[in-house]
Amino acid sequence: xxxxxxxxxxxxxxxxxxxxxxxxxxxxxxxxxxxxxxxxxxxxxxxxxxxxxxxxxxxxxxxxxxxxxxxxxxxxxxxxxxxxxxxxxxxxxxxxxxxxxxxxxxxxxxxxxxxxxxxxxxxxxxxxxxxxxxxxxxxxxxxxxxxxxxxxxxxxxxxxxxxxxxxxxxxxxxxxxxxxxxxxxxxxxxxxxxxxxxxxxxxxxxxxxxxxxxxxxxxxxxxxxxxxxxxxxxxxxxxxxxxxxxxxxxxxxxxxxxxxxxxxxxxxxxxxxxxxxxxxxxxxxxxxxxxxxxxxxxxxxxxxxxxxxxxxxxxxxxxxxxxxxxxxxxxxxxxxxxxxxxxxxxxxxxxxxxxxxxxxxxxxxxxxxxxxxxxxxxxxxxxxxxxxxxxxxxxxxxxxxxxxxxxxxxxxxxxxxxxxxxxxxxxxxxxxxxxxxxxxxxxxxxxxxxxxxxxxxxxxxxxxxxxxxxxxxxxxxxxxxxxxxxxxx
Amino acid sequence: xxxxxxxxxxxxxxxxxxxxxxxxxxxxxxxxxxxxxxxxxxxxxxxxxxxxxxxxxxxxxxxxxxxxxxxxxxxxxxxxxxxxx
Numbered sequence: 380x381x382x383x384x385x386x387x388x389x390x391x392x393x394x395x396x397x398x399x400x401x402x403x404x405x406x407x408x409x410x411x412x413x414x415x416x417x418x419x420x421x422x423x424x425x426x427x428x429x430x431x432x433x434x435x436x437x438x439x440x441x442x443x444x445x446x447x448x449x450x451x452x453x454x455x456x457x458x459x460x461x462x463x464x465x466x467x468x469x470x471x472x473x474x475x476x477x478x479x480x481x482x483x484x485x486x487x488x489x490x491x492x493x494x495x496x497x498x499x500x501x502x503x504x505x506x507x508x509x510x511x512x513x514x515x516x517x518x519x520x521x522x523x524x525x526x527x528x529x530x531x532x533x534x535x536x537x538x539x540x541x542x543x544x545x546x547x548x549x550x551x552x553x554x555x556x557x558x559x560x561x562x563x564x565x566x567x568x569x570x571x572x573x574x575x576x577x578x579x580x581x582x583x584x585x586x587x588x589x590x591x592x593x594x595x596x597x598x599x600x601x602x603x604x605x606x607x608x609x610x611x612x613x614x615x616x617x618x619x620x621x622x623x624x625x626x627x628x629x630x631x632x633x634x635x636x637x638x639x640x641x642x643x644x645x646x647x648x649x650x651x652x653x654x655x656x657x658x659x660x661x662x663x664x665x666x667x668x669x670x671x672x673x674x675x676x677x678x679x680x681x682x683x684x685x686x687x688x689x690x691x692x693x694x695x696x697x698x699x700x701x702x703x704x705x706x707x708x709x710x711x712x713x714x715x716x717x718x719x720x721x722x723x724x725x726x727x728x729x730x731x732x733x734x735x736x737x738x739x740x741x742x743x744x745x746x747x748x749x750x751x752x753x754x755x756x757x758x759x760x761x762x763x764x765x766x767x768x769x770x771x772x773x774x775x776x777x778x779x780x781x782x783x784x785x786x787x788x789x790x791x792x793x794x795x796x797x798x799x800x801x802x803x804x805x806x807x808x809x810x811x812x813x814x815x816x817x818x819x820x821x822x823x824x825x826x827x828x829x830x831x832x833x834x835x836x837x838x839x840x841x842x843x844x845x846x847x848x849x850x851x852x853x854x855x856x857x858x859x860x861x862x863x864x865x866x867x868x
Numbered sequence: 869x870x871x872x873x874x875x876x877x878x879x880x881x882x883x884x885x886x887x888x889x890x891x892x893x894x895x896x897x898x899x900x901x902x903x904x905x906x907x908x909x910x911x912x913x914x915x916x917x918x919x920x921x922x923x924x925x926x927x928x929x930x931x932x933x934x935x936x937x938x939x940x941x942x943x944x945x946x947x948x949x950x951x952x953x
Contacts, residue, residue, distance in 0.1 A: 522952030
């Protein structure tokens with residue numbers, strides 16, 4: 380699994396702020412591996428393939444070489460830090476479990492902060508680059524948090540659509556990031572559970588930028604197409620609190636596993652999911668009932684509980700790894716707490732943490748939801764600066780629960796995960812910075828001497844691990860020898 | 869390219885301050901700290917706890933007042949992003 384996060388960017392004190400040039404400055408100011416000037420290998424990409432079995436007409440984006448290097452950085456930890464349209468984006472390396480996911484996603488926050496400081500140092504005095512891990516400017520513009528899950532190709536896509544739709548539109552009760560007000564012509568409210576719900580307008584589609592769908596059909600596995608799909612979830616909020624990220628990825632992976640093994644006997648489809656996703660977001664008490672296709676009405680908590688019961692039944696006859704077990708225990712407890720009173724989850728769920736913070740502030744300063752300082756709190760909660768970001772302030776004060784240790788995050792900034800192909804990618808960049816020519820998720824190419832560029836394909840995400848390639852790397856002092864060793868075997 | 873030449877970034881020591889408060893998760897249906905207890909000791913304890921919570925919240929809001937961006941109205945108004953993804 381892995382996450383791709385677009386961050387908000389602005390330059391304080393710059394009346395002529397241009398987001399694209401600021402992103403380019405940000406990405407290039409970051410020091411990861413000084414010698415490396417690596418291309419992103421667009422030849423390996425195919426974002427126009429649709430999971431429903433067709434190809435969409437359109438132009439593939441391929442920048443020239445100089446622009447490519449200026450916009451893309453592949454890091455020593457196997458992550459990609461780059462300019463996506465008008466946002467800086469950080470894609471984690473591929474990981475096998477949710478704990479690693481959190482460590483690498485938070486490594487991304489630190490990378491953004493280090494880049495932000497380095498970029499600010501290059502600007503005229505009085506100008507400061509600011510980065511927010513949020514998904515909306517509250518003026519009708521949204522940017523994404525995308526989750527990726529590797530699943531088996533044989534699972535029929537229509538079953539994924541059938542079960543993931545009701546799951547995805549109700550899960551924000553335990554992982555939304557909260558937002559003051561509404562936008563994009565949605566029904567007005569003071570505060571809602573999700574940053575993104577206002578922007579979802581269709582049930583199933585390939586688009587991500589307009590008419591956003593609950594289920595995105597991009598069929599670009601970045602791996603062996605015959606064996607795998609990459610399920611691309613675009614409806615989630617960027618979380619600050621580790622527990623929210625933990626549940627969002629952990630529970631979603633569990634439900635996908637149930638779908639793969641046909642372990643959801645009764646469909647939980649709701650009528651009019653596009654409307655329901657917004658209604659769930661506006662219902663802070665989580666008591667509202669929704670009409671089910673099979674008849675009757677259920678709340679978001681009840682829908683989630685039925686997914687949970689399916690999971691408990693499924694795992695009752697199987698062995699459980701400790702992380703999956705922990706996720707199941709927390710999911711069950713949190714759903715019970717939400718049914719009772721969701722505002723109890725004020726150490727674990729972003730929308731509740733932020734809600735409590737704003738309510739306390741409003742009480743103390745006698746202001747209401749429309750006050751600019753309340754809107755500022757809503758925004759500054761997501762600021763990545765350790766001293767100014769309000770989530771970071773709460774974390775420093777010990778007022779939120781955590782999952783990983785700070786050392787794990789620090790290590791993840793510099794070191795790739797050891798148990799996926801990201802290990803090979805990251806190690807090659809660290810060991811042979813001058814010879815790595817281009818990278819994509821499923822390939823790495825080398826420029827060694829006068830020979831033609833050699834592209835090594837990595838179609839299996841679980842190969843190229845430390846166990847597979849450490850010896851090979853150790854016995855290859857140069858990239859030339861590595862390429863020779865690889866092509867000889 | 870000129871853009872690649874610059875000073876090394878300052879060290880990231882500040883993250884150390886963010887600490888390692890990996891917390892024990894709050895269990896069960898919230899804090900059941902003698903809310904139903906009718907004895908005087910329980911009441912006193914509860915009042916004390918309430919006071920502590922209020923003090924904590926006050927110190928948090930004080931800290932927020934220190935770091936919250938000045939000119940909130942201007943800042944929020946100028947915060948415009950392009951749609952992404």
